[in-house]
Amino acid sequence: MGTIMDIVKARDPFEKEFHQAVTEVVDSVKPVLDKNAEYRHAGILERVIEPERVIQFRIPWVDDQGRVQVNRGFRIQMNSAIGPYKGGLRFHPSVNLSILKFLAFEQVFKNALTTLPIGGGKGGSDFDPKGKSDFEVMRFCQSFMSELYRHIGPNTDVPAGDIGVGGREIGYLFGMYKKLQNEFSGILTGKSLNWGGSLIRPEATGYGAVFFAEEMLATRKENLDGKICLVSGSGNVAQYTTEKINQLGGKVVTLSDSSGYIYDEKGIGEDKLAHVMYLKNVKRGRIKEYADKYPEAVYTALDGSGDFNPLWNHKADCAFPSATQNEINATDAQNLVNNGVYVISEGANMPTVPDGVDIFIDSKILYAPGKAANAGGVATSGLEMCQNSMRLSWSREEVETKLKGIMKSIHSACLSASEEYGTPGNYVNGANIAGFTKVADAMMDQGIV
Secondary structure (H helix, E strand, C coil), X not given: CHHHHHHHHHHCCCCHHHHHHHHHHHHHHHHHHHHCHHHHHCCHXXXXXXXXXXXXEEEEEECCCCCEEEEEEEEEEEECCCCCEEEEEEECCCCCHXXXXXXXXXXXXXXXHCCCCCCEEXXXXXXXXXXXXXXXXXXXXXXXXXXXXXXXXXXXXXXXXXXXXXXXXXXXXXXXXXXHHCCCCCCCCXXXXXXXXXXXXXCHHHHHHHHHHHHHHHCCXXXXXXXXXXXXXXXXXXHHHHHHHHHCCXXXXXXXXXXXXXXXXXXXXXXXXXXXXXXXXXXXXXXXXXXXXXXXXXXXXXXXXXXXXXXXXXXXXXXXXCCCCCCECHHHHHHHHHCCCCEEECCCCCCECHHHHHHHHHCCCEEECHHHHCCHHHHHHHHHHHHHHHCCCXXXXXXXXXXXXXXXXXXXXXXXXXXXCCCCCCHHHHHHHHHHHHHHHHHHHHCCC
């Protein structure tokens, strides 16, 4: 297997996030390849690793001062074996080819796990919507879509939101696509409810991560009621993770952003969460302001020089990393285990470094990787596509019931695959194997393409 990684690193020597994502899958699926020689003969793994298409383009736009700005745009169309490419758009200064390729690669297996007919892709830009006016964001989104529209379509590639791309951005992107193509189609998911969006879509990633944690706890005849939970981030995923934990009787004591984190021992209940939503979604403020309103909370500024994140160093039962990739290092992972955390459900994509993952697995705790635990977001995007195709709108209860059922089936698939290949309870191997085999079988059926 080292040969495959040698080739990947030689071809893309500076894409460390992509290498990390590929290494995890390569390690997990080795027993699958050993058992199914036809996959090796057909070069399935080599083909899954290489994107079907990488699109990069220039995005010129004009700011409010009349100055021309230039950003980079990307779309990685990774694998379409089981359906049109599906995956979010991320607008953040950290966006580069490596990060988007890792996200697109993860998306392939995540989407396969949902049981829905959707392939994997990812895209975005190094544009930072933070601090920009609505008109600046609109002009950027229109310029971005004036190139992207050539490469997407309801039966080809259906993007969604991600970090930095919420309802406002989706609206501007959709409006430009509609103008350019002269059609109203389900080309983007995460749309507003009054023009084709789905109920529960904003909540889906966070809710799904919590549903997955509940499924893991059920294997030990437990549930979230009364559990102390650490949540990182304060955006969409963190907000709705907190909401669902509250509804199920758990207590969330932390939230964070790029500046620092708050610890509220009394818990971030319904009223406090409503303030967080106002603070982040309307005011677009910083989490530090939470402590200004609730003085019982302790705010800790982010110290970039430290070798661990103190957010993960509190006594708790469960952790829901919901911010960004590689936010939990090996020290953080050990701190979590030492502080009694025995359930980890990743709302973010690949938030734990490989050494940290090893610590979780060796400790025999209930650990769900992002490609399984946070698949609720793309699953509900798939349900939005179904509703768009049928020109229907399902009720909130109907969508949430379907979401819960999908998370239950993902959990079952991961557990079954991990047992079949000799690592029972290892959700990392289970998720990688279950997703890989579904994609591999579709690729085998479709020939060398």
